[in-house]
Amino acid sequence: MPSTAVIEVEGLNVTYGEFQAVRDLSFQVRKGELYALLGTNGAGKTSTLEVIEGHRTAASGSVEVFGRTPRNRLQTRPRMGIMLQESGFSPDLTVRETVHLIGRLSRRTDDVDRVLTLVELRHKATTRVSQLSGGEKRRLDFATAVYGGPELIFLDEPTTGLDIQSRDDLWEAVDRLRDDGSTVVLTTHYLEEAQQRADRIGLMHKGRFHREGTVRELTSTLPAVITFRLPDDAPAPPLRAGRTEHGAYRIETFELEPDLRTLLNWAHSAAVPLAELEAGPTRLDDIFRSIDRA
Numbered sequence: 001m002p003s004t005a006v007i008e009v010e011g012l013n014v015t016y017g018e019f020q021a022v023r024d025l026s027f028q029v030r031k032g033e034l035y036a037l038l039g040t041n042g043a044g045k046t047s048t049l050e051v052i053e054g055h056r057t058a059a060s061g062s063v064e065v066f067g068r069t070p071r072n073r074l075q076t077r078p079r080m081g082i083m084l085q086e087s088g089f090s091p092d093l094t095v096r097e098t099v100h101l102i103g104r105l106s107r108r109t110d111d112v113d114r115v116l117t118l119v120e121l122r123h124k125a126t127t128r129v130s131q132l133s134g135g136e137k138r139r140l141d142f143a144t145a146v147y148g149g150p151e152l153i154f155l156d157e158p159t160t161g162l163d164i165q166s167r168d169d170l171w172e173a174v175d176r177l178r179d180d181g182s183t184v185v186l187t188t189h190y191l192e193e194a195q196q197r198a199d200r201i202g203l204m205h206k207g208r209f210h211r212e213g214t215v216r217e218l219t220s221t222l223p224a225v226i227t228f229r230l231p232d233d234a235p236a237p238p239l240r241a242g243r244t245e246h247g248a249y250r251i252e253t254f255e256l257e258p259d260l261r262t263l264l265n266w267a268h269s270a271a272v273p274l275a276e277l278e279a280g281p282t283r284l285d286d287i288f289r290s291i292d293r294a
């Protein structure tokens with residue numbers, strides 16, 4: 001295995017009885033990168049991650065984490081921080097007791113109050129888990145995952161239920177962990193976050209990769225989009241601009257910059273205002289929509 005691969009998955013198959021949830025999946029996550037494992041509902045992301053985290057046995061294929069089988073949890077678990085969608089902490093424990101307990105189980109060392117400050121829960125240290133709001137519970141989940149600054153961090157829908165400030169704080173904390181060398185595996189249905197944050201993306205559908213690559217590699221396969229509105233009495237715009245059902249104009253192009261220049265020049269010469277002008281590469285949302293779900 002190359003020394004830069006923290007996770008190496010080769011020909012992974014996961015089955016539930018007769019049903020094959022993951023089919024011959026191969027990918028690597030390199031040291032220090034943020035890898036987003038995305039996909040449609042039921043695509044097989046959780047099944048894949050459960051094998052990598054050592055919670056599930058593969059039907060076949062090979063999975064290595066830090067060059068070892070993740071089934072040997074005594075060796076790999078202390079090096080991983082895992083933020084699940086549902087952590088199921090004991091409702092009667094306080095916030096501080098929870099971080100202390102999960103921290104000890106992880107076999108890493110850290111200062112509980114430092115971690116609580118990091119996730120802005122210091123003021124709730126003596127509050128019982130059952131009395132936390134949804135967003136506060138999510139931040140507690142994050143605290144237990146990053147306790148002790150693990151080398152590899154799994155974030156499963158980390159920002160669901162968080163307000164915008166808490167999201168920014170979480171991503172800032174992730175950036176700092178990455179600065180210290182941590183590798184991050186992210187799953188989320190907030191595609192914009194993945195598009196902004198991920199170094200590489202594996203996009204799963206029905207147990208396989210639909211696409212895999214950098215955000216740029218993925219988005220460059222579909223045309224960029226320019227949209228705008230014109231006054232009712234404006235002349236017809238150039239560049240085969242089509243009307244959307246909402247009355248806006250839409251141009252799809254693989255030549256974003258020159259076409260945008262042509263459009264702006266046309267608007268300037270014709271003295272026509274381009275209202276609500278937006279131009280940019282295809283978004284991950286569009287790639288998801290292009291998946292044939294048949």
Ligand SMILES: Nc1ncnc2c1ncn2[C@@H]1O[C@H](COP(=O)(O)OP(=O)(O)OP(=O)(O)O)[C@@H](O)[C@H]1O
Nearest residue numbers: 016019020021039040041042043044045046047048
């Ligand atoms: N314990 C199980 N028994 C039987 N089938 C299962 C089990 N767990 C998952 N599956 C099935 O395996 C497929 C993949 O599920 P998985 O949870 O890995 O998908 P996912 O990509 O994480 O989905 P989502 O985005 O909806 O959370 C789904 O069709 C699901 O119904």
